Amino acid sequence: MRTRATSQYRAELRERIIQSAVENFAKKGFDKTRMEDIAASCGLAKGTLYLYFKSKEDLFFALCEYNLEQLRNQLSRLFSKKENIMSDAERFYDEYRRASLGADTIWFEMIALSTRNPKLRKILAENQNKVYQAVKEFLKAQIERGFFREDIDVDAIAAGLIALYNGLATNKLLLQTSNSESQRVWTETIRAIIGAASSKQ
Amino acid sequence: MRTRATSQYRAELRERIIQSAVENFAKKGFDKTRMEDIAASCGLAKGTLYLYFKSKEDLFFALCEYNLEQLRNQLSRLFSKKENIMSDAERFYDEYRRASLGADTIWFEMIALSTRNPKLRKILAENQNKVYQAVKEFLKAQIERGFFREDIDVDAIAAGLIALYNGLATNKLLLQTSNSESQRVWTETIRAIIGAASSKQ
Amino acid sequence: MRTRATSQYRAELRERIIQSAVENFAKKGFDKTRMEDIAASCGLAKGTLYLYFKSKEDLFFALCEYNLEQLRNQLSRLFSKKENIMSDAERFYDEYRRASLGADTIWFEMIALSTRNPKLRKILAENQNKVYQAVKEFLKAQIERGFFREDIDVDAIAAGLIALYNGLATNKLLLQTSNSESQRVWTETIRAIIGAASSKQ
Amino acid sequence: MRTRATSQYRAELRERIIQSAVENFAKKGFDKTRMEDIAASCGLAKGTLYLYFKSKEDLFFALCEYNLEQLRNQLSRLFSKKENIMSDAERFYDEYRRASLGADTIWFEMIALSTRNPKLRKILAENQNKVYQAVKEFLKAQIERGFFREDIDVDAIAAGLIALYNGLATNKLLLQTSNSESQRVWTETIRAIIGAASSKQ
DNA sequence: CATGAATGAGCATTCATTCAT
């Protein structure tokens, strides 16, 4: 408590609150989570949250931005690598899982909410677009290096890969597949897509 | 009006209530929608809803089942056809759009809620599994007929196709792509997957 | 409870709530009075109040209007009489007291609040103006009938009488004078004013 | 700045806080004014106020005493003068206005609160009594000097004058009369009262 | 069957006050 006034301290506490919020929202959803729950989770008093976030909704936005940044980093990191795409893809699932630990619920809630909340929709759209651009750049690079055929529909394939990625989260919940199965789905499907686009044959 | 008590009448009113609920939930989300809103939407009094559904949650379940049945029919219809898969795929987008008109929001809300509600999770999982089985049967049939290679990972590809399908709903919201673009994404990606699995080469 | 839906029933309940609100606001003031207190006072649940008044502030407004109407009736009745003004004045204090039973506190709170609330200010101003006009009409009538001199400043005297009336409420609280004393103050002061204006001398 | 701890410094700061409190209470009322608002108004931190006043209520009391002293001085000054009462009265309105600049709201709030707060009631009552005595002394002096008739009801007239004075504050708000009109009301009414009491006729 | 008045649990938010620095 010595460093209370530091901006460093404030930033850390802010992050701690977000972490607690993630845990709670993931467990109970936005509406069923009470500000008091979140406060208790990080050993603070209810009122303290309001020193860091203007409202419950504001906290949720901050949480979204925080989460999205992590996802973005993870995905663009994967696709920016110059190495063999398949070996990367195989390594992908573990990272994928780690980043979204328990946050799947929130992810769907975010999307649902975004259809009614322009502010949130904007954040999500911007985020998704960044990823979209990164994937497209990756595909173009592969073409230039002669690994992919020149006539593939880059935009469509990029969007398709993202859809696959997004869809895996849904599958995970709805088909309740085991982790290893999930990994195989991703690898095999991506292999199919990449294989078809590949110019090696 | 003498026949009001008919079970036919009851069934119809029940459905009308579900329709109103869909509209309202889609517009405002589950929590922000009040029972009174739904009642007003179909010209009934608040209390009347409770003659048809035990609770707000119960109404939401009924709505989910109703929606899922439609989706299931649509998807399994597509994959049960013995004809050329690609021509079907190209026809797919329109049906896809029609079925999910305005209900995308509810779809994500359903998924989010299902992570906390075992009863709903069960309904969703069963539903998704039926579709999964249908897709697998379809793939196996293609192999038997010699259209697909024998060594493809049927389970993974089936799950991948479903992920792609699910992911398209997410893309639609997050990338805000136009309809024609969305259609192309689906067609091209499926073409890539199918093409790779194809034994024609 | 048989007549629940009647508009008569609704009107009566509305009035009962206002009565309870008066008691509570008078005892504890606007801010210290909780909606629950008021509800309990008339044997209702908190939520029921909101079926009759949109908010706590709305209830306060309704209360103000109700109170003002009573005061207005009382005062204008007094000044519209064609008889001897002094005997009326002497009878005045009892009526005055009866109408403001326990509501003095609210009266001051209303005035204080009106300085920050345009809506309330308007109600109060309109009300006071009606009384002002009534008093002026009365004075003019007295002049016409030859009881008052023609050169008196009708506007000023009317405003003065009202100030005296309003000031008595303040005196009552601040000088804590007995009822009989209060009555004498009113009678004597009015006698002085009237006497000075009188043309009989 | 070395002399900060001086009692002189403390007294001045205390007064500055009261001034800020007056401004804030006048603008927003007691309940809607936050300690932080007051602190900000005089460039202090929230916590600092508590070094000078035990609580928000305590601050309000101090403010009342401060205000009352000013009013008392003003009124008793007026009535203690041995000169012509009418010329004084005519001069009165300007002083009256100056003293109550923006503080009318607080005045009514004080009165309303006093009905529930014995401590405040006591302060207000003592204050008003001092004024009452001063006015009575003045009237008696006028009688002794032969300016007023001997049979006037000194107590009642004194209380009446005070009621008139108090009532003017109410009128000012409720009739929203212009300044010049307000002045005329006071002068004319007092002239009527004094005239009636006068023995000159 | 249908109604809608009444209920009351539930929660976000505010702000006076404290106290470690």
Next chain:
DNA sequence: CATGAATGAATGCTCATTCAT
């Protein structure tokens, strides 16, 4: 002396649900 981060009690309002009509 001064600060302002942290506290947590307090309360207005909403809305799912019930039930007398």
